[in-house]
Amino acid sequence: MATKESMQHVAQRNRKNKFFHQLFFVSTCFGILALALLLIQVIVQGAGWLDWQFLTSYASRIPENAGIKAALVGTFWLMMITAPLTFIIGVATAIYLEEYAKDTRFSRLVQTNIANLAGVPSIVYGLLGLTVFVRMLQLERSLLSGALTMTLLVLPIIIVASQEAIRTVPQSLRNASFAMGANRWQTIVRVVLPSALPGILTGSILSMSRAIGETAPLIVVGAVAYIAFLPKSPFDSFTVMPIQIYNWASQPQAEFQNVAAAGIIVLLIMLLSMNAFAIYLRNKYQKKL
Structure with a gap:
């Protein structure tokens, strides 16, 4: 039975x-x-x-003359400021939480808040950036305000990804380093970080992939849809590709829908290139290990 x-x-x-x-x-x-x-x-x-004229021309009211040059350069500017800030702050926070912080009520509270912040709608970060960076710090509606806002947006993602990468490093490697006479910081720099680097780099680039496609926070901070010049400093006005694409898609002329589609292709190529670069770095450093 x-x-x-x-x-x-x-x-x-x-x-x-x-x-x-x-x-x-x-x-x-x-x-x-x-x-x-x-x-x-x-x-x-x-x-x-999609042609060379589209990549090297500024936005225009005439669809045939419209280009994505200002938005493309503005996106590169934004990523060049956001990437190092996010990487340094995010990895440093992950190292502290995993290697130095003890299992206390405060550390558990921080972990919970970081996990919750990863799910906060992006528009909330835009309002925070508007209040803190644009108004309180008086950075105005500049490229720096947008980059700092995007840093806040993707920080929880890279912190969590870096923590997961650090946790995968076997404790035996740390013990072997301590047995050789290395202190905690030397162990982190020479053993833990090299072993966790593939996961950290992958998480960093994927977080940048999210930042490059965000629109709502930058609209709140003050990124404009039409700019006929290139930003020369972090304090200049700016626009980015998602905002420019949204502006074209909202135009009544049917031709602008085709221009918006060309902008989407450029954005997709950039995103796929960043993801491919993340895979390359991960495989490269995994082979070294």
Whole structure:
């Protein structure tokens, strides 16, 4: 009897596994199909408008003359300021929480807040940046205000990713370093960080990929849709590709929809390049280890 019941239980479990397997497969196919249709539509609309003139021209009210130069350069400026700030602060915070902070109520509170901040809507960070950087610190609606706001936005992501990477380093490596006479900081710099570097770099670049596609915080901080010059310092006005694409998509002329699609292609190429670079770095440093 027990054998018969166990066989029925196994058969029932197999049916459930097969059902959920098919359900997840269909869901995956649905998502891939929707993404493929979206990409096909964007490529069909924008491929004919993507040329050198589009990359080297400023925005214009005439669709044929419109370009993404100011938004492209503004995006690079934003990433060049945001990336080092995010990496230094995020990795330093992860090192402190994993290597120095003890398991106290305060450290658990900090961990909980970091995890919660990763799920806060981006518009909230925009309001925070407007209050602190634009008004309190009087940085005005500048590139620096936008970069600091984006730093706050992606910091929880890189902190969590760096913590996970540091946790994967075996404790035996730390003990071996201590046995050789190294202190805690030397162990972190020479053993822990090199071992965790692939995961840290991957998390950093993927967090930058999120920052490069955000629009709401920068609109609140004051990124403008039309700029006919290139920013020369962190205190200049700026625009970025998501805002420029949104501006084109909101125009009534049908041609601007094609221009927006061309801008989306440029943004996708940049995002895919950053993701490919993250994979390259991860594989490179994993081979060294």
